[in-house]
Amino acid sequence: MRIGALVRESTLERSPLICERYPILHDTALVIADPLVRNLATVGGNLAHGDPANGHPATMLALRAQVVANGPKGERVIPIDEFFADTFVTALEPDELLTEIRIPVSPPRSGGAYLKFERKVGDYAIAAVAAFLALDESGLIVQAGIGLTNLAYKPLRATAAEQVLIGQPPSDELFREAAERAAQATDPVSDLRGPADYKRAVARTMVFRALRRALERAQANG
Amino acid sequence: MDRVPITVTVNGRTYTAAVEPRLLLVHFIRDVLNLTGTHNGCDTTSCGACTVIWNGRPVKSCTVFAVQADGTEILTVEGLEHDGQLHPVQEGFWEEHGLQCGYCTPGMMMTAVALLAENPAPTEEEIRAAISGNLCRCTGYVNIVKAIQYAACKMRESATAGVGGA
Numbered sequence: 554m555r556i557g558a559l560v561r562e563s564t565l566e567r568s569p570l571i572c573e574r575y576p577i578l579h580d581t582a583l584v585i586a587d588p589l590v591r592n593l594a595t596v597g598g599n600l601a602h603g604d605p606a607n608g609h610p611a612t613m614l615a616l617r618a619q620v621v622a623n624g625p626k627g628e629r630v631i632p633i634d635e636f637f638a639d640t641f642v643t644a645l646e647p648d649e650l651l652t653e654i655r656i657p658v659s660p661p662r663s664g665g666a667y668l669k670f671e672r673k674v675g676d677y678a679i680a681a682v683a684a685f686l687a688l689d690e691s692g693l694i695v696q697a698g699i700g701l702t703n704l705a706y707k708p709l710r711a712t713a714a715e716q717v718l719i720g721q722p723p724s725d726e727l728f729r730e731a732a733e734r735a736a737q738a739t740d741p742v743s744d745l746r747g748p749a750d751y752k753r754a755v756a757r758t759m760v761f762r763a764l765r766r767a768l769e770r771a772q773a774n775g
Numbered sequence: 776m777d778r779v780p781i782t783v784t785v786n787g788r789t790y791t792a793a794v795e796p797r798l799l800l801v802h803f804i805r806d807v808l809n810l811t812g813t814h815n816g817c818d819t820t821s822c823g824a825c826t827v828i829w830n831g832r833p834v835k836s837c838t839v840f841a842v843q844a845d846g847t848e849i850l851t852v853e854g855l856e857h858d859g860q861l862h863p864v865q866e867g868f869w870e871e872h873g874l875q876c877g878y879c880t881p882g883m884m885m886t887a888v889a890l891l892a893e894n895p896a897p898t899e900e901e902i903r904a905a906i907s908g909n910l911c912r913c914t915g916y917v918n919i920v921k922a923i924q925y926a927a928c929k930m931r932e933s934a935t936a937g938v939g940g941a
Binding site for chain 2: 563586587588589590592593674675
């Protein structure tokens with residue numbers, strides 16, 4: 554699926570296609586800023602800003618998206634894992650624009666979810682988590698994606714946590730272990746949204762919950 | 776920086792002007808068009824005091840550059856009242872005491888007008904979600920919700936009356 558860089562968050566929010574086929578994107582759009590902001594804010598901007606507190610970076614990491622960049626030297630496709638370089642720094646060159654986001658078609662028996670823990674509508678996340686799971690015919694996890702919002706200097710993919718899940722039958726015990734690994738990978742800062750230890754603890758709980766929600770959706774998507 | 780010519784329709788009237796590219800829409804509305812009903816609150820897209828309806832959707836006018844509004848249609852709080860008759864949303868804020876200091880009120884009302892155009896019978900939860908980007912520091916929102924419910928009732932009644940009388 555291709556999302557043009559200027560697609561507004563409210564368009565994702567209201568799209569029946571997104572709602573039915575990519576509920577993780579619907580989840581994400583619904584908790585970005587507030588409804589008035591979402592009438593103008595774009596998906597491309599949410600990524601290109603390179604802000605680790607933004608929502609879509611984690612979701613795109615979980616979904617293994619690609620970013621299309623355009624500049625005087627032509628078009629190039631950047632895997633999302635190579636896109637976020639540092640706080641507010643992306644792989645985009647100064648003369649390049651983000652023009653499109655490409656998301657792999659979701660396989661059967663797959664589902665994802667984005668959960669955000671915030672003080673109030675309009676605030677950035679204390680911690681937020683994107684989780685995506687795909688199951689094989691026997692119910693084993695064959696694909697796992699976990700992205701983390703506002704839990705490090707840049708948007709994070711919880712690779713070690715993903716590896717714990719692959720090839721395993723889903724269970725609460727397994728999800729707790731993955732959540733622990735994901736929490737260990739975080740490096741949050743202490744600020745007005747709470748001390749680092751608190752955020753890490755919130756992240757652990759949010760990863761667990763997001764995996765459960767993703768599993769429910771994957772199982773319903775047989 | 777060279778000024779850029781723009782044409783914008785505000786409250787049904789077409790305005791043309793040459794503006795600096797960095798001029799925010801809220802400043803264009805207030806300082807160029809002298810429509811000061813739209814309030815400039817936080818200037819950082821947090822508070823919603825500057826909310827206007829832009830091509831049918833409520834947006835914070837401090838998020839938008841005036842040049843982006845070229846060719847668009849905007850409704851501000853001044854466009855709500857017609858021939859001395861308050862808009863039902865304005866009447867609702869009056870009847871239900873939906874304001875105290877009044878600073879957030881124009882933005883709050885524009886969000887309410889857009890909500891009711893799309894959803895004539897919103898639940899309390901839907902109203903609260905719709906105004907979640909508009910901050911009020913005085914009222915605790917209770918009377919604002921009542922004001923919007925009042926307007927929703929009034930607008931549904933007059934729509935029904937219109938059908939009956941036709």
